[in-house]
Amino acid sequence: MTAAATGRPEADGDRSRDANATATRGAAANTEWHKTACILCENNCGLLIQLDDRRFAKIRGDKEHVASAGYTCNKALRLDHYQNGGVRLAAPLRREPDGSFTEIEWDTAISEIATRLIEVKNRYGGDKIFYYGGGGQGNHLGGAYSGALRRAIGARYRSSALAQEKTGEGWVDGHLTGGHTTGDFEHAEVSVFLGKNPWQSHGVPRARTVLQQIAKDPARSMIVLDPVRTETADLADIHLQLRPGTDAWCLSAILAVLVQDDLVDHGFLAEHTTDSRSVLREFAGIDVADYAEICGVPEQLVRAAAHRIGTAASVATYEDLGVQQSPNSTLISYLNKLLWLLTGNFAKPGAMQPHSWMAPLAGYSRDIKRTPVTGAPILGGMVPCNSIAEEILTDHPDRFRAMIVESANPAHSLADSAKFRQALDALDLVVVLDVALTETARHADYVLPAASQFEKWEATFFNLEFPHNTFHLRAPVLDPLPGTLAEPEIYARLLRRLGTVGAGKLAVLRTAAKLGRRPYKWAFAAMLAVDKSLAGVAPYVLYETLGPTLPEDARAAAVLWGLAQRVAKVYPAAMRRAGHRDADALFDAILAGRSGVTFTVDDYADAWDYVPHPDKRIPLAIPELLHTLRELASTESVHTSAEFPFVLAAGERRSFTANTIFRDSTWRHRDPNGSLRLNPDDAAHLGLVTGDRARITTRRGTAISTVEVNDRMQRGHVSLPNGLGLDLPDGDGTQRTGVAANELTDVTWRDAIAGTPWHKHVPARIEALQEV
Numbered sequence: 001m002t003a004a005a006t007g008r009p010e011a012d013g014d015r016s017r018d019a020n021a022t023a024t025r026g027a028a029a030n031t032e033w034h035k036t037a038c039i040l041c042e043n044n045c046g047l048l049i050q051l052d053d054r055r056f057a058k059i060r061g062d063k064e065h066v067a068s069a070g071y072t073c074n075k076a077l078r079l080d081h082y083q084n085g086g087v088r089l090a091a092p093l094r095r096e097p098d099g100s101f102t103e104i105e106w107d108t109a110i111s112e113i114a115t116r117l118i119e120v121k122n123r124y125g126g127d128k129i130f131y132y133g134g135g136g137q138g139n140h141l142g143g144a145y146s147g148a149l150r151r152a153i154g155a156r157y158r159s160s161a162l163a164q165e166k167t168g169e170g171w172v173d174g175h176l177t178g179g180h181t182t183g184d185f186e187h188a189e190v191s192v193f194l195g196k197n198p199w200q201s202h203g204v205p206r207a208r209t210v211l212q213q214i215a216k217d218p219a220r221s222m223i224v225l226d227p228v229r230t231e232t233a234d235l236a237d238i239h240l241q242l243r244p245g246t247d248a249w250c251l252s253a254i255l256a257v258l259v260q261d262d263l264v265d266h267g268f269l270a271e272h273t274t275d276s277r278s279v280l281r282e283f284a285g286i287d288v289a290d291y292a293e294i295c296g297v298p299e300q301l302v303r304a305a306a307h308r309i310g311t312a313a314s315v316a317t318y319e320d321l322g323v324q325q326s327p328n329s330t331l332i333s334y335l336n337k338l339l340w341l342l343t344g345n346f347a348k349p350g351a352m353q354p355h356s357w358m359a360p361l362a363g364y365s366r367d368i369k370r371t372p373v374t375g376a377p378i379l380g381g382m383v384p385c386n387s388i389a390e391e392i393l394t395d396h397p398d399r400f401r402a403m404i405v406e407s408a409n410p411a412h413s414l415a416d417s418a419k420f421r422q423a424l425d426a427l428d429l430v431v432v433l434d435v436a437l438t439e440t441a442r443h444a445d446y447v448l449p450a451a452s453q454f455e456k457w458e459a460t461f462f463n464l465e466f467p468h469n470t471f472h473l474r475a476p477v478l479d480p481l482p483g484t485l486a487e488p489e490i491y492a493r494l495l496r497r498l499g500t501v502g503a504g505k506l507a508v509l510r511t512a513a514k515l516g517r518r519p520y521k522w523a524f525a526a527m528l529a530v531d532k533s534l535a536g537v538a539p540y541v542l543y544e545t546l547g548p549t550l551p552e553d554a555r556a557a558a559v560l561w562g563l564a565q566r567v568a569k570v571y572p573a574a575m576r577r578a579g580h581r582d583a584d585a586l587f588d589a590i591l592a593g594r595s596g597v598t599f600t601v602d603d604y605a606d607a608w609d610y611v612p613h614p615d616k617r618i619p620l621a622i623p624e625l626l627h628t629l630r631e632l633a634s635t636e637s638v639h640t641s642a643e644f645p646f647v648l649a650a651g652e653r654r655s656f657t658a659n660t661i662f663r664d665s666t667w668r669h670r671d672p673n674g675s676l677r678l679n680p681d682d683a684a685h686l687g688l689v690t691g692d693r694a695r696i697t698t699r700r701g702t703a704i705s706t707v708e709v710n711d712r713m714q715r716g717h718v719s720l721p722n723g724l725g726l727d728l729p730d731g732d733g734t735q736r737t738g739v740a741a742n743e744l745t746d747v748t749w750r751d752a753i754a755g756t757p758w759h760k761h762v763p764a765r766i767e768a769l770q771e772v
């Protein structure tokens with residue numbers, strides 16, 4: 001394998017630079033501050049970067065940023081290790097019959113991939129081409145174009161990391177409020193964090209500031225459900241340090257106290273919901289003491305938490321991986337939402353809100369579609385991550401035959417990596433779009449090198465706020481590394497090659513675009529009226545026709561014009577309140593707003609307009625889940641055994657983890673090896689001290705880790721960080737730092753309803769390693 005050229009700008013010829021990229025960015029050391037954003041978590045805090053040639057010499061928070069206002073956490077300052085630390089790909093790679101990769105020209109790669117996609121389509125059907133990914137934490141603009149390719153080749157099935165965390169919650173949302181909700185933690189009297197450690201993982205904008213403000217304010221309280229005494233729990237008023245995997249009992253007990261002590265908001269239930277009586281009845285008979293004992297939490301603390309919630313003027317909650325990747329996760333999502341619904345904490349300041357979207361990230365439907373081979377539940381339009389390998393490793397005629405992966409590393413991030421690698425190898429065609437030769441790319445037939453997130457126009461569609469919702473289009477800070485292309489251009493080249501839209505139609509629209517936005521809009525609408533099939537490939541059409549007219553080579557922003565039309569249509573008043581006269585004004589503001597723009601401003605009364613149900617009432621009963629709730633009394637809460645006596649949380653967010661975005665292990669200031677954390681008593685019992693090595697064994701695999709004795713852990717509970725164990729280039733081979741958590745996880749260990757994995761609850765055995 002000869003390909004992965006070093007990620008230095010002079011490393012390769014300019015063989016395939018996008019002809020449109022003319023400006024030279026970041027050529028020399030200077031004191032100019034470039035506006036951009038952090039790409040390491042969903043908050044995408046605004047940043048200012050000063051360059052030294054192509055290095056990030058200085059990084060600071062952008063005080064003018066519409067959402068983050070200058071805030072960053074410790075990780076953003078390490079972003080040079082993303083841009084310049086890893087080994088970048090600088091030419092497309094093709095796998096040869098002997099298994100090695102060779103570098104090929106872009107034209108060759110595009111033409112061969114197009115041919116092979118069509119071969120799969122003609123032979124087996126386009127629906128056998130599976131699409132995975134479409135964006136990480138800060139790069140969703142490319143994904144916005146991927147739908148056009150999927151439409152053109154007839155691909156119907158897709159997935160992303162959301163289908164190993166949020167699809168169960170989304171299904172519950174589909175039943176209840178009909179869409180995603182967000183908590184107003186800046187104003188909530190009571191903030192509840194369930195299996196969520198915002199101090200480290202954020203999700204809440206400016207999390208550390210907000211958490212500290214809550215902790216300092218005697219009138220406000222924080223309640224944390226977490227088996228670990230996290231940094232967030234340190235700031236909490238009530239820490240329910242339950243046994244891992246018992247949240248369903250803990251939440252049921254809290255709800256039981258609310259019902260039994262009559263702390264529910266009867267006025268809200270009568271006015272805004274249906275079925276409340278039957279739902280309340282479910283909690284009337286629950287034995288609170290019994291359930292508290294299952295959780296290992298003092299009954300009085302459960303009662304205190306319930307009373308604090310039940311008497312507060314406002315409550316906001318945030319559930320995340322600690323519960324979404326643990327047993328009973330879909331039931332827990334339901335119970336979480338009942339917590340704020342039964343207490344009337346919806347659509348008012350400090351509570352839970354629905355919100356606008358620039359582009360919805362997932363569907364929020366009650367319907368469950370099924371996968372073709374195993375009949376796994378497709379929620380929000382996504383195949384459960386744990387089912388993908390099972391859909392492939394079979395001789396069923398409907399199995400997937402090809403996969404396109406963009407901006408994701410599923411061979412590392414999905415349960416049971418060995419099985420996923422085997423699945424990739426069983427496919428006829430695997431195409432990976434990435435900046436590096438990842439664990440997934442190594443199993444591809446073609447690897448297409450993407451420009452980095454600081455070398456192209458980018459944006460996140462994690463726009464989840466209310467009443468002020470913001471969007472940030474980032475301009476490139478640097479020219480693309482020679483040999484790389486931005487994803488919108490890669491998709492466009494494939495679609496051109498496939499001849500997806502006739503040249504005549506594109507020419508008409510190009511002419512209209514030159515005349516101005518208004519003629520363009522008319523021409524586009526007229527064209528759509530004549531040829532409905534254009535709607536599915538609209539992002540591509542916009543890229544080809546409106547794109548070239550945009551300033552500063554911002555061709556990739558063309559799809560945002562379409563999304564601005566959507567915003568104007570779906571939230572006209574909220575858009576105008578944000579100061580945008582019409583869709584074009586919004587689009588222009590996005591193009592010009594280097595620190596982001598507010599695209600909608602809602603009133604609290606508007607929140608009900610986001611509820612899609614008849615009479616805008618929230619139907620509280622979800623029969624399947626009420627059934628599961630009833631069964632809890634006899635459901636097993638212990639999944640460990642004599643063989644596997646520990647609960648392993650496989651993938652904890654820490655101060656130096658960031659999924660697999662950095663491919664340079666030196667970015668970590670602390671905990672460079674990503675230690676296994678365990679409680680002092682367990683360590684003593686096993687004869688381990690900090691720095692020792694231990695063997696971790698699960699039903700699926702084994703791994704060796706350094707150990708950190710840590711009194712934040714409770715007995716019987718151990719944790720490994722997420723994103724470690726990458727195979728990074730080292731001389732002629734590769735070197736791995738830390739444990740790749742998914743060598744230890746199992747695809748069958750998953751939620752019965754959503755198919756989401758139980759990564760936080762893996763039964764494991766820990767043994768001290770005898771050093772030789």
Ligand SMILES: Nc1nc2c(c(=O)[nH]1)N[C@H]1C(S)=C(S)[C@@H](COP(=O)(O)OP(=O)(O)OC[C@H]3O[C@@H](n4cnc5c(=O)[nH]c(N)nc54)[C@H](O)[C@@H]3O)O[C@H]1N2
Pocket residue numbers: 040041042165194195196197198200201202203225226227228230243244245246247320321322323326649651652653654655656657658659722723760
């Ligand atoms: N530093 C950093 N931040 C990140 C990321 C990163 O890689 N690094 N990744 C981003 C991504 S993609 C995501 S999805 C978010 C995830 O953000 P979080 O969900 O907050 O992160 P985790 O650390 O995976 O899990 C949260 C907590 O769940 C707890 N937990 C474990 N088992 C249980 C249980 O049985 N019950 C309860 N109640 N809690 C339990 C853990 O102790 C942990 O404190 O973080 C984002 N932010």
Ligand SMILES: Nc1nc2c(c(=O)[nH]1)N[C@H]1C(S)=C(S)[C@@H](COP(=O)(O)OP(=O)(O)OC[C@H]3O[C@@H](n4cnc5c(=O)[nH]c(N)nc54)[C@H](O)[C@@H]3O)O[C@H]1N2
Pocket residue numbers: 136137139160161162164165321406407408409410412413414415433434435436438450451452453487650651652658659660661722741742745759
């Ligand atoms: N055991 C266990 N497994 C987990 C988790 C856990 O807690 N435990 N957490 C899960 C969660 S919540 C998530 S979100 C996933 C995350 O896992 P994935 O969804 O696989 O995403 P990332 O690790 O963020 O990988 C992003 C990829 O994008 C590439 N990349 C970076 N910049 C660009 C770019 O500009 N263009 C392109 N094309 N590629 C780029 C990176 O090189 C990397 O390969 O992991 C999941 N897996």
Ligand code: SF4
Pocket residue numbers: 038039040041042043044045071072073074075076202
């Ligand atoms: S909170 Fe998230 S987006 Fe903001 S600086 Fe930290 S990692 Fe980056």
Ligand SMILES: [Mo]
Pocket residue numbers: 161165
């Ligand atoms: Mo995630």
